[in-house]
Amino acid sequence: MxxxxxxxxxxxxxxxxxxxxxxxxxxxxxxxxxxxLAHNPSDQALDEWFLAYATRAYRGDFTLVTGMLNAPEGVNLLANASLIGMGLLMAPVTLAFxxxxxxxxxxxxxxxxxxxxxxxxxxxxxxxxxxxxxxxxxxxxxxxxxxxxxxxxxxxxxxxxxxxxxxxxxxxxxxxxxxxxxxxxxxxxxxxxxxxxxxxxxxxxxxxxxxxxxxxxxxxxxxxxxxxxxxxxxxxxxxxxxxxxxxxxxxxxxxxxxxxxxxxxxxxxxxxxxxxxxxxxxxxxxxxxxxxxxxxxxxxxxxxxxxxxxxxxxxxxxxxxxxxxxxxxxxxxxxxxxxxxxxxxxxxxxxxxxxxxxxxxxxxxxxxxxxxxxxxxxxxxxxxxxxxxxxxxxxxxxxxxxxxxxxxxxxxxxxxxAPVPLPVTDRAPAPRFFTEGYWRMYTPEDGVVVPVPLPDPRDPDAMRWAAATDVRIATPQGWFIGPYGKGGAAAVGVYPRPTSQLLQRVAKSGSAAFPTDQDRTALARDVAYWRAASFVLDPRHPNAGALKQTMDGLLGPGERVEDVWVWRAP
Incomplete structure (x- = not known):
């Protein structure tokens, strides 16, 4: 030819x-x-967090070991499939859309x-x-x-x-x-x-x-x-x-x-x-x-x-x-x-x-x-x-x-x-509290927002909240690979702290907990460990009522801000 x-x-x-x-x-x-994507929503949440994190390079603050996930200990991006190259290449698109x-x-x-x-x-x-x-x-x-x-x-x-x-x-x-x-x-x-x-x-x-x-x-x-x-x-x-x-x-x-x-x-x-x-x-x-x-x-x-x-x-x-x-x-x-x-x-x-x-x-x-x-x-x-x-x-x-x-x-x-179209399902968009910047009134730049309940490998969807801010807020726990197995071996996620365990039990059972003084003492320790600025609950969670009642018992009545409930950390 x-x-x-x-x-x-x-x-x-x-x-x-x-x-x-x-x-x-x-x-x-x-x-x-x-x-x-219906077949793998958890990995999609993780990928979106990695893609959003790469935009920090355009602000001059991109590191290969970051505390913006699994705060405060952080995550080694190279020990994870962290999409660094694609994230940096596509960062302008991520920032715009x-x-x-x-x-x-x-x-x-x-x-x-x-x-x-x-x-x-x-x-x-x-x-x-x-x-x-x-x-x-x-x-x-x-x-x-x-x-x-x-x-x-x-x-x-x-x-x-x-x-x-x-x-x-x-x-x-x-x-x-x-x-x-x-x-x-x-x-x-x-x-x-x-x-x-x-x-x-x-x-x-x-x-x-x-x-x-x-x-x-x-x-x-x-x-x-x-x-x-x-x-x-x-x-x-x-x-x-x-x-x-x-x-x-x-x-x-x-x-x-x-x-x-x-x-x-x-x-x-x-x-x-x-x-x-x-x-x-x-x-x-x-x-x-x-x-x-x-x-x-x-x-x-x-x-x-x-x-x-x-x-x-x-x-x-x-x-x-x-x-x-x-x-x-x-x-x-x-x-x-x-x-x-x-x-x-x-x-x-x-x-x-x-x-x-x-x-x-x-x-x-x-x-x-x-x-x-x-x-x-x-x-x-x-x-x-x-x-x-x-x-x-x-x-x-x-x-x-x-x-x-x-x-x-x-x-x-x-x-x-020949492939058929990839199956998808609907999901709730990230709350406007994050997409429209209301979080800034409750958390400083790079501060820690604790989702209620906290994200983990079984349900990392709340990691999308930080992704919606271009990872201007840090998230405790999450879905990642880190040295949390026996003897420092690789493991998926981190063992949850007491407050996280309490909220997970409520989220799973749908029954509100009645916090004790021991729970409040554990909360104070966890807030100090996470360096948390605020806790946020999406009312669209299937068991949001029980989770709100539990959080009210821990920190007092929450504030309704746009489309979420917020509690300032003590």
């Missing part, structure tokens, strides 16, 4: 990806502040940008026919694993820097002499790796593992000229050295800094792929079956649901094109990552077996110990996209009899996996 005719086709492909992402998320758009709008844009934007990135890599760098590039890019962006992770796992769908990283590696692999181009590509690679660390560290880890296995298999199959080795190794070395230098402090802070935590908080066996899930179709796909939900830990982890038709197409393509090193390396790496995704023990159709999986060999290793096995399957998505793109390219450009049959077969295998 002539260069003058490429741009309109590429622009059209990009618009298709954007349209597909918009349709997938369209149910959020009638009012992002009053809508929430609020964190819910930014969140909704990122749910769609991550998928669209990832698809565009892979499409351009296939079409312009690898020389794939546009039809193959389009199908490969569409699968890389909208595979069931990517769609399910879109349920408030923005750090997992932010994979749009991976194609440029791969582009750097491909560029190095095509050099036969060490030149300034080698150094420039290495520097760019290091910069992209550093940026991806702050955009989505887990995606960077999966990309590194995938590229390492792929490169080894590709080198064994292609047996490249020895002249390729020096520039390739030098370029990778420059990239790794630059990334190591830039990330030395962040990595120390993540693993050894304040509020860091050792070990993982999620058990690998619980987050492992069921062998039967590979041939199943996700309930979030066009041909999905709700009964397949039993094969996963939750609706955000349909990472392996490729369906039998696509796997058969991939197998047939690999058999046909096994002499192509890129196809062979993609297939072998897919098998390796899929085996790791099975976790420490093999499970078949929701039935555990006594067969140990390859992941068991990695148990206890640093970093790996906190990895979720099933997410290794996310690394197979671009590999299968490579196979899809290459087989369509080969059929169209190299044969007469298959140039129509193969694209039709590939499309037929992909159509059942």
């Amino acid at each position: 002539q260069a003058s005719r490429r741009w309109p086709v590429d622009v059209g492909a990009g618009l298709l990806f954007i349209l597909a992402a918009a349709l997938l998320t369209h149910r959020l758009w009638p009012g992002p502040a009053g809508r929430v 609020g964190a819910p709008v930014t969140f909704s844009l990122l749910v769609a934007g991550n998928l669209a940008a990832t698809g565009i990135g892979w499409y351009l890599l296939f079409a312009r760098t690898l020389g794939t026919h546009r039809a193959g590039a389009l199908l490969g890019g569409a699968f890389a962006a909208f595979a069931p694993g990517m769609v399910s992770q879109s349920n408030a796992h923005l750090h997992m769908t932010a994979a749009w820097l991976v194609p440029p990283i791969v582009w750097c590696v491909v560029r190095l692999a095509h050099q036969t002499d060490v030149t300034w181009r080698t150094a420039r590509t290495g520097v760019l690679l290091g910069a992209l790796v550093t940026a991806q660390f702050f955009v989505g560290e887990e995606v960077l880890f999966l990309a590194a593992v995938t590229l390492a296995v792929f490169t080894l298999v590709f080198a064994a199959a292609a047996r490249p000229s020895r002249r390729v080795v020096p520039p390739f190794i030098l370029g990778l070395g420059i990239g790794a050295g630059l990334a190591a230098a830039l990330l030395a402090y962040p990595l120390w802070l993540q693993f050894q800094g304040p509020q860091s935590a050792s070990g993982g908080v999620f058990h690998p066996s619980f987050f492992s792929a069921d062998l039967a899930s590979f041939t199943a179709i996700s309930p979030q796909s066009l041909a999905g079956d709700d009964s397949a939900a039993r094969l996963v830990s939750g609706p955000a982890e349909y990472t392996t649901f490729f369906g039998a038709p696509l796997l058969l197409v991939a197998l047939g393509a690999t058999v046909w094109m096994w002499r192509q090193p890129a196809v062979l390396a993609s297939a072998v790496t897919t098998v390796v990552l899929s085996l790791f995704a099975l976790g420490p023990w093999i499970v078949v159709d929701d039935s555990p077996t006594e067969q140990r999986g390859p992941f068991a060999l990695l148990s206890g290793l640093p970093v790996i110990e906190s990895a979720l096995p099933t997410r290794f399957a996310l690394g197979t998505i671009p590999l299968l996209a490579v196979i899809v793109a290459r087989v369509v390219h080969a059929a169209i450009t190299q044969t007469e009899t298959l140039r129509l049959l193969v694209p039709v077969a590939v499309t037929a295998a992909l159509v059942p996996l």
